[in-house]
Amino acid sequence: xxxxxxxxxxxxxxxxxxxxxxxxxxxxxxxxxxxxxxxxxxxxxxxxxxxxxxxxxxxxxxxxxxxxxxxx
Amino acid sequence: xxxxxxxxxxxxxxxxxxxxxxxxxxxxxxxxxxxxxxxxxxxxxxxxxxxxxxxxxxxxxxxxxxxxxxxxxxxxxxxxxxxxxxxxxxxxxxxxxxxxxxxxxxxxxxxxxxxxxxxxxxxxxxxxxxxxxxxxxx
Numbered sequence: 001x002x003x004x005x006x007x008x009x010x011x012x013x014x015x016x017x018x019x020x021x022x023x024x025x026x027x028x029x030x031x032x033x034x035x036x037x038x039x040x041x042x043x044x045x046x047x048x049x050x051x052x053x054x055x056x057x058x059x060x061x062x063x064x065x066x067x068x069x070x071x072x
Numbered sequence: 073x074x075x076x077x078x079x080x081x082x083x084x085x086x087x088x089x090x091x092x093x094x095x096x097x098x099x100x101x102x103x104x105x106x107x108x109x110x111x112x113x114x115x116x117x118x119x120x121x122x123x124x125x126x127x128x129x130x131x132x133x134x135x136x137x138x139x140x141x142x143x144x145x146x147x148x149x150x151x152x153x154x155x156x157x158x159x160x161x162x163x164x165x166x167x168x169x170x171x172x173x174x175x176x177x178x179x180x181x182x183x184x185x186x187x188x189x190x191x192x193x194x195x196x197x198x199x200x201x202x203x204x205x206x207x208x209x210x
Contacts, residue, residue, distance in 0.1 A: 011112065020106075035182075063090050066174065067094045069190070070097055
């Protein structure tokens with residue numbers, strides 16, 4: 001593949017990426033808990049699998065900031 | 073998780089009053105998924121998200137999941153323990169969190185602030201403002 005055609009293909013990919021993101025955003029924002037909703041409880045483990053945390057344990061003690069993400 | 077660079081600046085002043093939970097969910101752009109490792113997209117990605125990786129496959133086991141979460145925690149180095157969603161994506165689905173999203177949960181267990189879908193609508197400044205406002209109200 002020449003550099004030019006590769007760049008063209010990438011540009012198309014970027015445009016489609018934004019369209020796909022917008023569709024996804026509409027779908028997921030509809031499902032996401034809103035201000036005032038009771039939060040779904042959970043228990044998760046850390047990267048070693050040995051330490052756990054339960055969201056509801058913080059009720060009445062501390063507000064909680066949830067930061068969701070990944071590495072890529 | 074480029075937003076975490078700025079989130080670190082929120083963590084520092086508020087971590088005594090607010091519990092921060094960093095939750096690793098699904099990979100946003102694995103090699104075998106919605107990959108951005110092509111020429112132009114790689115350049116854009118590394119410019120805007122210099123700490124993010126583009127060289128991982130979607131984990132297939134909880135051990136792989138934890139290993140990548142650990143690499144992410146090490147790379148970001150902002151001192152917040154990372155917790156890992158299970159392979160059934162329960163928490164990710166419950167919070168419609170993929171690829172990134174921020175929430176503030178109040179003392180009563182209700183959502184105080186629900187951020188938009190990242191990365192475009194992930195706004196750490198809005199979380200900071202919500203924390204400020206909430207702490208003044210309790």
